Structures are given as structure tokens and as C-alpha cells.
Amino acid sequence: MFRNNYDNDAVTFSPQGRIxxxxxxxxxxxxxxxxxxxxxxxHAVLVGLKRNAEELSSxxxxxxxxxxxxxxxxxGLASDARVLxxxxxxxxxxxxxxxxxxxxxxxxxxxxxxxxxxxxxHYGKRPYGVGLLVAGVDEAGPHLFEFQPSGMIHEMLACxxxxxxxxxxxxxxRNLEKITNSTRDELISHGLRALKETLSQDKELTVDNxxxxxxxxADGGKGKIESFKHYEGQDLVPLLEAVESGEAKEEETMExxx
Amino acid sequence: MTSIGTGYDLSNxxxSPDGRNxxxxxxxxxxxxxxxxxxxxCEGGVVLAVEKIxxxxxxxxxxxxxxxxxDRHVGIxxxxxxxxxxxxxxxxxxxxxSWRSVYKGPIPVSALSNRLGSYVQAYxxxxxxxxxxxxxxxxxxxxxxxxxxxxxVGSGPKLGSGGKVDGAKAGGPGLYMIEPSGxxxxxxxxxxxxxxxxxxxxxxxxxxxxxxxSLIDAVKEAAxxxxxxxxxxxxxxxxxxxxxxxxxxxxxxxxxxxxPRQLLEEAEKAAKKALEGEDDDEEEEQEETKDSxxxxxxxxx
Amino acid sequence: xxxYPEIWGRxxxxxxxxxxxxxLQTTGPKxxxxxxxxxxxxVIAVKFNGGVAIVADNLASYGSLARFxxxxxxxxxxxxxxxxxSGDVSDMQYIHRLLGSIDIRENYSTHGNMLxxxxxxxxxxxxxxxxxxxxxxxxxHLLVAGFDEDKNPFLSSADLLGTTYSAPHLATGFGAxxxxxxxxxxxxxxxxxxxxxxxxxxxxxxxxxxxxxYRDARSLDKYSMAVITAEGxxxxxxxxxxxxxxxFAESIKGYGAxxx
Numbered sequence: 001m002f003r004n005n006y007d008n009d010a011v012t013f014s015p016q017g018r019i020x021x022x023x024x025x026x027x028x029x030x031x032x033x034x035x036x037x038x039x040x041x042x043h044a045v046l047v048g049l050k051r052n053a054e055e056l057s058s059x060x061x062x063x064x065x066x067x068x069x070x071x072x073x074x075x076g077l078a079s080d081a082r083v084l085x086x087x088x089x090x091x092x093x094x095x096x097x098x099x100x101x102x103x104x105x106x107x108x109x110x111x112x113x114x115x116x117x118x119x120x121x122h123y124g125k126r127p128y129g130v131g132l133l134v135a136g137v138d139e140a141g142p143h144l145f146e147f148q149p150s151g152m153i154h155e156m157l158a159c160x161x162x163x164x165x166x167x168x169x170x171x172x173x174r175n176l177e178k179i180t181n182s183t184r185d186e187l188i189s190h191g192l193r194a195l196k197e198t199l200s201q202d203k204e205l206t207v208d209n210x211x212x213x214x215x216x217x218a219d220g221g222k223g224k225i226e227s228f229k230h231y232e233g234q235d236l237v238p239l240l241e242a243v244e245s246g247e248a249k250e251e252e253t254m255e256x257x258x
Numbered sequence: 259m260t261s262i263g264t265g266y267d268l269s270n271x272x273x274s275p276d277g278r279n280x281x282x283x284x285x286x287x288x289x290x291x292x293x294x295x296x297x298x299x300c301e302g303g304v305v306l307a308v309e310k311i312x313x314x315x316x317x318x319x320x321x322x323x324x325x326x327x328x329d330r331h332v333g334i335x336x337x338x339x340x341x342x343x344x345x346x347x348x349x350x351x352x353x354x355x356s357w358r359s360v361y362k363g364p365i366p367v368s369a370l371s372n373r374l375g376s377y378v379q380a381y382x383x384x385x386x387x388x389x390x391x392x393x394x395x396x397x398x399x400x401x402x403x404x405x406x407x408x409x410x411v412g413s414g415p416k417l418g419s420g421g422k423v424d425g426a427k428a429g430g431p432g433l434y435m436i437e438p439s440g441x442x443x444x445x446x447x448x449x450x451x452x453x454x455x456x457x458x459x460x461x462x463x464x465x466x467x468x469x470x471x472s473l474i475d476a477v478k479e480a481a482x483x484x485x486x487x488x489x490x491x492x493x494x495x496x497x498x499x500x501x502x503x504x505x506x507x508x509x510x511x512x513x514x515x516x517x518p519r520q521l522l523e524e525a526e527k528a529a530k531k532a533l534e535g536e537d538d539d540e541e542e543e544q545e546e547t548k549d550s551x552x553x554x555x556x557x558x559x
Numbered sequence: 560x561x562x563y564p565e566i567w568g569r570x571x572x573x574x575x576x577x578x579x580x581x582x583l584q585t586t587g588p589k590x591x592x593x594x595x596x597x598x599x600x601x602v603i604a605v606k607f608n609g610g611v612a613i614v615a616d617n618l619a620s621y622g623s624l625a626r627f628x629x630x631x632x633x634x635x636x637x638x639x640x641x642x643x644x645s646g647d648v649s650d651m652q653y654i655h656r657l658l659g660s661i662d663i664r665e666n667y668s669t670h671g672n673m674l675x676x677x678x679x680x681x682x683x684x685x686x687x688x689x690x691x692x693x694x695x696x697x698x699x700h701l702l703v704a705g706f707d708e709d710k711n712p713f714l715s716s717a718d719l720l721g722t723t724y725s726a727p728h729l730a731t732g733f734g735a736x737x738x739x740x741x742x743x744x745x746x747x748x749x750x751x752x753x754x755x756x757x758x759x760x761x762x763x764x765x766x767x768x769x770x771x772x773y774r775d776a777r778s779l780d781k782y783s784m785a786v787i788t789a790e791g792x793x794x795x796x797x798x799x800x801x802x803x804x805x806x807f808a809e810s811i812k813g814y815g816a817x818x819x
Contacts, residue, residue, distance in 0.1 A: 005268055011388040012269070015262055015280075017287030019388070100681035101708070104672035114348060117341035123386040140671035144318075151341030155321040156314075173315050223708055327667050351667070355660055362656070411619065411648055412629040516669060 011123045021127060022120050025149035028129035032075035034162035035062055036194045037133035037144045038172065043184045043216030043226070044135035044142040046073040047191040049162075049198070050209045063213040067092040068227040069102040070136030071213040075162035076149075077129035084112050084128065105136040105143040109153050117151035131161040137215055137225050160194060168194040185242060188212060192243045205243075207236045269385045281389060282382050285338075285438040288391035292337035293324075293496070294453035294487040297395040298480050299433035299446050300466065302473035303504035304397035305517075306335040307480040309453065309488055310497040325501045325516075329354035331364050332398035333501050333514035337451030338438075339391035346394050349377050363405055367398035367432025371442055379440025389438045393450040396436065399503045399512050402429035431503075453487025460486055473504055477517055481525035482532050489533075498526055591695035595647035597621050599632045600777045601734030602643030603767050604702045605742060606712045606727045607760035608753050610788035611704035613641055614764045616772075617796070618779035619648045625779065633783045635792055637662045640676035640705035641785040642683070645731040646719065647698035654697060657686070676705020676713045676787075680723070688721025696720070700731040705787050712752075712787075727752065730767070733775040738767035757786060769800055 006012050007020030014020060035048040048062030060078055065071045066088045074081035088108055095103035112132075119125040132147040146152075146159045158179055160168035171194040172179065179190050191212070196205055212231040218224040231239060261267040267280030274280060295308040308324045325335045326347040334350055336343035353373045357365035374396065381389050435448040447461035460483045464471060471479070477500065484498055500517040504510040517525070569578060597619050604613035615632040618625055627648075634642050634655050642658070644651040661682075665673055674682075680703040690697050700718040707713040715725040728742040745763050746755055764784065771778045780800040786793045 011386070013281055013284035013288065013388060013391070015267065015284055015287065017284050017289070017291060017391065019391075098682055098685055099674060099678040101674070101678045104668075106668055106670075107672075110344070113341060114344060117345050120341065121345070121381075121388055138672055150339075151344070154314075155318045156316050157318050158316050169314075169316065176315065323669075327669075329663055330666070351664075355663070358660065359656075411652060412627050412631070 009123060010120045010125065010127055019120060022150045025127035025129050026131075029076040029131035029149065029161055030163060030165075032077075032130070032162045033060075033062065034160060034165045034168060034195065034198045035073035035075050035133055036158075036160040036165075036168050036172070036191050037073060037135055037146075037156070038158035038179050038187060038191050038194070039135070039142045039144045039156075040180055040182045040184075040187050042142060043187055043214060044137065044144050045187050045191045046071060046133055046135045046213040047188070047195050048073045048211040049195055049205075050211055052209075059209060061211075063211045063230055065213070065228045065230055066108075066134075066136075067096075067102060069138065069215060069225055070105060070108070070134065071215060071228045071230070072135070073133040073211075073213065075131045075165075080128045080130040081132065084115075084130065084132065087115070088112060102138065104138045104140075105134065105145065106155070109134050109145040109147060113147060113151045113153045115151075116147070116149060120151060133159055133161065135213065135215055136228075137217055139223065142216055158194075160198070164198040164200075167197040171197045184214070184216060188214060188239055189243045189246050192239065193247075196243070205240055207233050207240070210236055210240065212236060212239060270381075270388055271383055271385045279382060279439075282439050285389040285391045286393075289338035289393045289438065289450060290452065290454075292339070292392075292451045294449065294451040294457055294484060295324075295335045295337040295393075295395055296449045296457050296461070296480060296483055296487075297335065297397045297433045297435070297445065297447065298461070298464070298466065298471070298476045299397070299431045300471040300473055300476045301431075301469045302508050303399055303476075303502055303510070304333075304431045304433050305473070305476045305480045305500065305502045306333050306395060306397050307484050307498065307500045308335045308337075309451070309484045310499060311491070312495045312497060319497070323499065325499055326350075327501075327514050328370070328396075329358075329364055329398075330513050331401065331503060332367060332370060332396065333503060334394055334396050335501075336392040336394035337454075338393060342391045343394065346374070346378070346390060346392055350374055350396070353377075364401065366400050367396060367434065368400075368444070370398070371396050371432075371434035371436060371444075375436050375440050375442040377440075378436055378438065382439060391438065393438065394436045395445075395448050395450065396432075396434045397503060398432050398514060399505060400429035400432060401506060401512055402427050403506055430505075449483075449487070451487075453484075453490060456489065457483050457487040473502065473508060474521075477502060477521060478525045478528050481522070482529040485526075485529040485533050498522070500525070591693075592647075592698060595650070595698040597626060597648040598698075598777070599630065599645050599648060599651070600775055601730055601732040601738065601771055602632065602645050602700075602702050603730040603734045603738045603742075603764055604643060604704050604714050604728065605746065605755070605760040605763055606714050606752060607755040607757050609712070610757060610786060611641075611712045611714050612757065612760040612764055612784065612786045613643050613702060613704045614768060614782055614784045615643045615645070616768065616779040616782040618777065618781075620777045623776070625777075628779060628781065631783060631796055633785045633794065633796075634658065635785070635794060636676075636679060636705075637665065637673065638791055639673055640679050640703055641787055641792060641794070642679070643702040643704070643731075645700050650697040650699050654683070654686070654699065654701075675708055676703050677707040677715070679703055679705070680713070680715045680717060684717040684721055684723045687717050687719060691720050702729050702731060704785070706789075710789070733778070734767065734771060737770055737774055741767050741770065757788070761786065765800070769803065772800055772803065 006014040010021040033049045033051045037046045050059035050062050052059045063073050064085045092103050116128050119127050127149040134145040144156050146154045158172040215228040216226045218226045261280045266274035270281040293309040298305045328350045334347050354365045378390050381387050433445045434442050436442040446466035449457035503514040506512045602615040619627040619630040632644050696719040698719050702716050704714050716729050717723045730738040772780050782798050783796040
């Protein structure tokens with residue numbers, strides 16, 4: 001029934017020092033639809049591809065606001081993500097209540113990662129089956145974190161997780177410098193373009209299947225922030241159009257190059 | 259692997275007929291694949307260093323710290339499963355905080371290591387948990403001066419608390435390494451992770467027990483050793499992270515801190531140079547400057 | 560000697576009457592601290608252009624006894640705030656330890672995101688309010704001085720009930736009655752903060768301390784002063800109100816027994 005003797009639970013090491021149950025949980029992330037995150041010097045952006053189970057059903061939410069300075073994008077088991085996001089909302093609210101300050105992004109990410117680690121060391125628990133991208137701002141500027149079921153967290157400049165996310169990562173790696181030096185709106189376009197790379201031939205980004213979240217430092221500076229904004233439905237029209245017109249422009253320049 | 263298929267290696271806390279706990283040995287395997295981590299203890303303090311393999315270009319450079327501060331005067335670096343390392347550090351922080359709340363002072367590095375050893379050992383006792391997949395190096399400085407008691411009122415007794423002789427010195431550097439079995443020893447120089455063999459060989463050459471190495475030199479040696487230990491996986495890029503803790507009159511004033519940017523870069527430069535010298539002494543100087551220029555660019559990425 | 564060990568060493572009932580144990584209340588409500596024990600008196604603080612100055616004397620009184628004369632009642636929190644404590648000294652020590660553990664926690668990660676004075680005040684007021692809601696208050700009135708998230712000078716107070724308020728100048732204890740009128744005269748409401756220099760603020764605080772030393776019987780002429788500016792915290796803990804004299808008292812007439 002099992003592939004080997006060492007993958008029955010999360011508390012057994014294989015002879016190579018691997019924990020198969022955790023590795024299998026990472027596979028659940030790859031089953032989820034893709035989400036992309038990226039940062040420049042002022043903003044952090046999340047974009048996600050939403051899936052609907054059937055033609056007439058609604059689309060699964062991919063981006064969740066945690067607090068006015070932070071949001072997450074999810075890939076994998078949505079119900080596990082709900083548990084984690086509820087916990088993040090509580091911690092975030094707790095920080096505002098006790099100290100009157102928005103919780104620093106690295107801290108809340110570490111907190112969920114520590115929770116996830118516990119699930120990989122104690123019998124009777126299972127690892128979370130979801131990967132998260134956490135985007136937020138704090139005193140140190142904008143941040144993007146990747147969270148994995150193993151409890152691994154990484155601060156990233158750009159990242160993509162979920163089905164066919166390798167295509168998006170390739171795009172992000174190729175354009176990393178441009179992304180880092182982009183403006184807010186360019187950053188969103190880069191995110192959408194990376195997302196587009198993952199689509200199969202017959203698919204397109206639409207106002208129905210796309211989701212965008214943006215958070216950043218406000219123009220005025222002095223620690224003021226542009227609160228997390230979640231773009232869905234008709235709000236996406238200008239963002240998607242910007243990607244199209246941007247691509248048209250790029251094609252022109254490419255022609256000149258050749 | 260004689261253990262495979264016997265069935266004695268499938269559950270934690272189970273002895274095999276020849277008296278081994280295989281799950282603990284497997285946990286140690288996870289450590290052997292982790293980035294090299296080392297600690298050097300010298301007269302003036304302790305240096306911790308770790309090799310961080312860059313697994314993706316998309317990682318934010320310089321951001322993902324692997325050396326943790328536990329209390330003002332203690333730091334921990336570990337090799338193996340990174341999330342387990344965080345669990346370990348979190349326990350260390352709790353122990354340090356609880357020591358403070360009971361004894362109104364900082365926890366000695368030896369006592370902290372002892373408690374952490376016990377904690378890790380407990381994770382080898384039960385089938386309901388798995389052992390820690392980390393070997394951790396704990397480094398710190400026990401204050402040599404009389405410390406003000408937390409929350410002390412006034413200037414306190416003029417001749418030192420508890421009838422101690424004024425001017426008497428105690429404290430000093432502490433360096434311990436804790437393994438997945440819960441076993442721990444104190445060290446002059448400790449190494450774990452993938453490149454530990456090479457690192458150990460280099461540490462032994464330093465003759466640390468003689469007490470002749472200065473803290474600044476220890477920083478440079480630590481950087482060099484990480485570079486040497488990296489030789490075997492040369493195709494992968496890595497970031498070097500270092501921290502230190504010195505005596506009260508030293509550069510960190512008894513606190514565990516990151517090694518300052520400038521010193522770190524200096525140490526890295528010296529490390530690269532030393533390596534190139536080892537590779538081929540006859541290489542032309544021109545070639546050398548070109549090479550170091552290239553690798554410098556790589557680290558910026 | 561009799562065979563009732565529980566009365567050995569006690570006054571004999573047949574001579575002194577039975578022992579009155581009514582004061583050893585075993586019933587009735589559970590009580591915690593009903594009054595402070597060793598106390599510090601006023602703390603005074605003033606905002607000025609670019610910072611905050613705060614003072615407290617170095618005395619801890621045991622009732623009316625001047626018990627400890629080198630007590631530091633201004634406590635620094637991690638280069639970002641100074642907290643001045645009046646009220647119970649052991650509760651001050653407790654809060655100080657609490658702040659110490661927060662400081663350690665805040666320094667686990669090294670990059671930015673440190674608590675500022677305003678965050679600290681919010682936190683402390685919650686601690687005080689929680690304790691008073693448990694009917695076990697921390698018997699202090701404290702002033703928190705430093706900067707807020709916009710880097711503006713911050714000064715606010717929190718007391719043993721969890722009550723908070725803020726003003727450009729604040730004082731606790733006797734100072735609330737004696738120092739505030741002086742500060743209101745020196746720094747009237749219509750005077751903008753930009754016109755108050757650090758030197759003005761320091762001089763005003765010394766003037767207040769002088770008045771308090773004469774009129775508050777639980778005060779001392781040795782004091783601590785802290786000045787918080789963007790450059791950091793400057794704390795002096797062994798200051799003296801110099802050249803004071805009670806000689807003028809001889810010429811005061813109209814009180815008590817007069818000879819002529």
C-alpha cells in the first residue's frame with residue numbers, strides 16, 4: 001500500500017534522513033493553481049490564477065487580506081490555508097491591540113512556520129498541505145515571503161508556487177533586475193505576465209480567473225503605507241489592459257532589435 | 259545499510275538487537291546534508307559562521323538569516339533541517355528567558371547547553387515524536403563583570419554581592435555543540451554539516467587550545483574555513499553569514515551580534531585570496547585579480 | 560507544662576483570657592496588595608523642540624522614612640524610550656524586568672521594527688489595566704517619553720488603574736499639583752513646541768524639582784534627568800539641586816507658636 005516503509009507518518013526518518021510525509025505534502029502545493037509574488041523597492045504584489053471546480057461554480061479564492069499592511073496568496077489545500085490565515089489575522093490583531101503597531105512581516109511568517117514545524121515532529125499530526133506567499137510592508141519596507149508545508153520560509157525578491165509555476169519562475173529570473181527597479185504599476189504587469197507564462201495554450205487571463213493584491217509604501221513616505229488592495233472582477237480591467245499594451249510595445253522594440 | 263528491512267529502524271525510541279537507535283542515526287544523516295556551520299572559541303570571544311547555499315536566484319540576498327540570537331549574550335547556528343533548527347532556537351530562547359525570570363540574570367552558556375541537550379535527548383525517548391534533524395552550535399559569553407541584577411534598585415553593595423572579592427574575574431567564552439542524540443560537548447572549535455570533515459581539519463590546524471588566536475583573526479579564520487569547506491560543492495553558489503560575541507571590553511561588549519558588514523567583506527576577501535593561493539601558487543597575479551573580481555560579482559547577486 | 564502543644568508558648572488562657580483570633584480572618588473576600596510599600600514620589604517631563612526631557616529624584620521612601628537615597632526611577636528602554644516611575648518600587652522592578660524581556664525578544668531579529676515609546680506606552684497601559692481588573696494592581700504611575708512612529712516627540716502617562724492621558728508636559732504624584740502650574744506658566748498652551756528649546760525644558764524641570772524639594776516631604780535633592788532626542792538618550796543619574804537653604808524659614812511668621 002505504501003511506496004516504502006518510511007512514509008507512513010511525519011515522525012519517521014528515512015535512512016537518508018528524509019521525511020517522506022513532508023515531501024508528499026509539498027506535492028499538494030504543486031497540485032494547487034499557481035500564484036506569483038514579487039517586490040520592488042516600494043511595493044509587494046501578489047497575483048493568482050483562480051480555478052472553478054465546474055462551469056457553474058464560483059472560483060476558489062487565492063488571495064486573502066490579513067491586515068491593512070499584509071496579504072497572502074495560497075496554493076494547495078484551501079482549508080489548511082484558512083486555518084493559517086485565521087491564525088495570522090489573530091496574531092496581527094493581537095499586535096495592534098497590545099502594542100498599537102502592525103506586526104512585522106518576518107515575525108508573523110516565522111510564527112506560522114513554527115506551527116507548521118510542530119506538525120512535522122509529532123505523531124498524530126499531519127503537515128499542512130498548502131504553500132503561501134506572504135506580501136506585506138513594515139518599517140523595513142516591502143517584503144515577500146514563501147512558506148512551505150515543511151515549515152521552511154524564505155524571503156524572496158520574487159516567487160511562484162503551484163501548478164506549472166516553473167514557467168513563471170523562469171520569467172521572474174529573467175526579468176529580476178527590471179522587477180526590482182520597476183514602478184508600482186509595472187510590478188503588477190510583471191506579475192501578471194509571469195502568471196500568463198504558466199497558462200496552457202487554450203487559456204487566457206480574464207477578470208474572472210485572475211486575482212491581484214497590492215500593498216506598499218505610500219508616496220508621501222515617512223512610514224505611511226498604501227493599504228493592501230485586492231483587485232477582483234472589473235477592477236482588473238485596467239491591469240490586464242496594461243499588460244496587453246505593454247506586450248505590444250515590447251514586440252515593437254523587439255522588431256527594431258532584430 | 260544493515261538496518262534497512264530489519265524493522266528496528268521504523269520507529270523512534272526502539273533499540274535494535276545490537277543496541278542502536280536507528281531513527282537517531284537517520285536524523286544525523288539529515289545534518290550531514292546541511293550547509294556547513296562552525297564555531298570558534300578564543301580568548302576574546304566566540305565566532306559563529308555558516309555556509310548558506312543559494313538554492314534560487316530569486317532569494318533576497320542577505321536576508322534569510324540562519325544564525326539566531328537567543329539572549330543578549332548567546333547565539334546559535336545549526337546544520338540540518340532548518341525548521342527543526344528554528345524549533346531548537348525557540349526552545350533555547352524560552353530556557354534563557356525562564357532562567358532570567360528565576361535567577362534575575364543571564365543564563366551561563368554551559369547551563370543553556372545542558373538544558374538544550376536534555377530537551378533534544380527527550381525527543382529520542384518516545385515513538386510519538388521524531389528526533390531533531392539538527393546539530394546545533396551554541397556560542398556565547400558569560401559576563402566577566404559583576405552584573406547589575408535585573409531591576410536592581412540603587413547602586414547595590416559597594417563590595418560586590420554575596421561577599422565576593424572586588425575585582426575578581428569570572429566568566430568567559432563558551433562554545434558547545436549539541437547532536438540529534440542529545441549528546442553535547444564543549445569545544446575550542448566545532449564544525450557540523452556537509453563540509454565538517456574539511457572544516458575540522460582546518461580548525462585543528464589553528465591550535466585553539468593555546469589561546470593565541472585573537473577574535474578578529476578568528477573571524478577571518480572562520481570565513482576561510484567556510485570557504486575551504488565549500489570546495490567540494492564548488493558548483494553551487496553560497497552566502498557567508500557570521501556572528502560574534504566578545505568580552506565586555508571587546509567589540510561587541512558581551513553581546514551576540516552580526517559581524518559588521520565591513521569586517522565580513524574583508525574576511526571574505528582574505529578567504530578567497532587564501533584559497534586561490536592554495537589552488538595554484540604559480541598562477542599569475544593578473545589572473546588572480548580577475549578571478550576575485552568575478553567571484554565578488556557573484557556574491558552580489 | 561501541660562499536654563496541649565498548640566498552646567505552648569502562648570499566654571495562659573486562665574490568666575490572660577482566650578486568644579483573640581478574630582483578626583486572622585479566614586473568611587471574607589480574597590485580597591491582594593492594598594497599599595504600596597516602598598515608594599518613589601513625583602516624575603516630571605516636558606516635550607521640547609526635537610525631544611522630551613524627564614526627571615525624577617533618587618529617593619525611595621518607606622512610609623515617611625527616607626529609606627533608599629540612590630534609587631534610579633528613570634529606566635531606559637533600548638535607545639528608544641525612557642520610563643519614569645512613581646509609586647511602588649518593587650512593582651517598578653517587576654515592570655523593568657518585563658521591559659528587559661521584551662527588549663531581548665525585540666532584538667531576536669536585527670532589522671528595524673523596534674518598539675517605539677508610543678508602542679511601549681500602549682503595552683504598559685494594557686499591563687496596568689489588566690492587573691487592576693484582576694484587583695491586583697501594579698502600584699505605579701508612570702510617564703513614557705520618547706518618539707512616536709512619525710518621529711515626533713512623544714509623552715504620555717499611565718497609572719495603576721490603566722488610565723492614560725497625554726500632554727506636552729506631565730507630572731505624577733505631588734508634581735501633578737505643584738509642578739504642572741509652573742510648567743503651564745512657563746509653557747502656555749498658545750506657545751508652540753518649536754519655541755521651546757532643550758535648555759528651556761531642562762531649566763524648567765530643575766525649577767520644578769526645587770519647588771518640590773521644599774514642599775514635598777517625600778522628596779530628595781538628588782535626582783536623575785534624561786533627555787531624549789533624535790541623537791539618542793542622555794541619562795544623568797547623580798544630579799544635585801545645589802545651594803538650597805532653609806534659612807528663609809526663620810523669617811516666616813504667622814504659623815505655629817510665635818515668640819514675638
